[in-house]
Amino acid sequence: MKFNEFREPFYIVWNLISICMLLFLVVLFVLDSSLLLVAAPICPSKLKGTECMLCGMTRAFLKIKEGDFSLAYQFNRGSIILFSLIIVNSIIFISEKIINHKKL
Numbered sequence: 594m595k596f597n598e599f600r601e602p603f604y605i606v607w608n609l610i611s612i613c614m615l616l617f618l619v620v621l622f623v624l625d626s627s628l629l630l631v632a633a634p635i636c637p638s639k640l641k642g643t644e645c646m647l648c649g650m651t652r653a654f655l656k657i658k659e660g661d662f663s664l665a666y667q668f669n670r671g672s673i674i675l676f677s678l679i680i681v682n683s684i685i686f687i688s689e690k691i692i693n694h695k696k697l
Contacts, residue, residue, distance in 0.1 A: 611686035614679050626655045646671065 621629070629651065638645040653672030656665035665672050 608686075611682055615683050615686065618679065618683060621654060621658055626658070629655065650675070 633651040636645060636648050638648060647669070649668035650672055653665040653668035654676060656662070656668060657672060657676050662673060665676075
């Protein structure tokens with residue numbers, strides 16, 4: 594199979610994921626932090642007494658929003674990298690859609 598056969602499906606999936614990431618950023622920066630903490634579910638791993646690789650990510654993202662990167666790193670070591678990737682992807686997505694005027 595050729596790469597061109599998969600180009601359009603990958604582009605569609607990337608669009609959907611990018612829209613979800615943008616919505617996530619909007620919710621993160623618009624809603625109050627305490628409301629987000631109350632709405633965040635408890636990880637099933639925490640209930641078992643263990644931690645998964647995403648444990649603490651909500652609190653870490655809220656600390657990144659406040660500019661407290663050291664505490665965000667303490668909550669989850671991968672949070673700063675993941676948040677940076679979300680921001681970079683969102684910038685690329687917005688530039689692709691707005692600057693180049695491409696349809697979704």
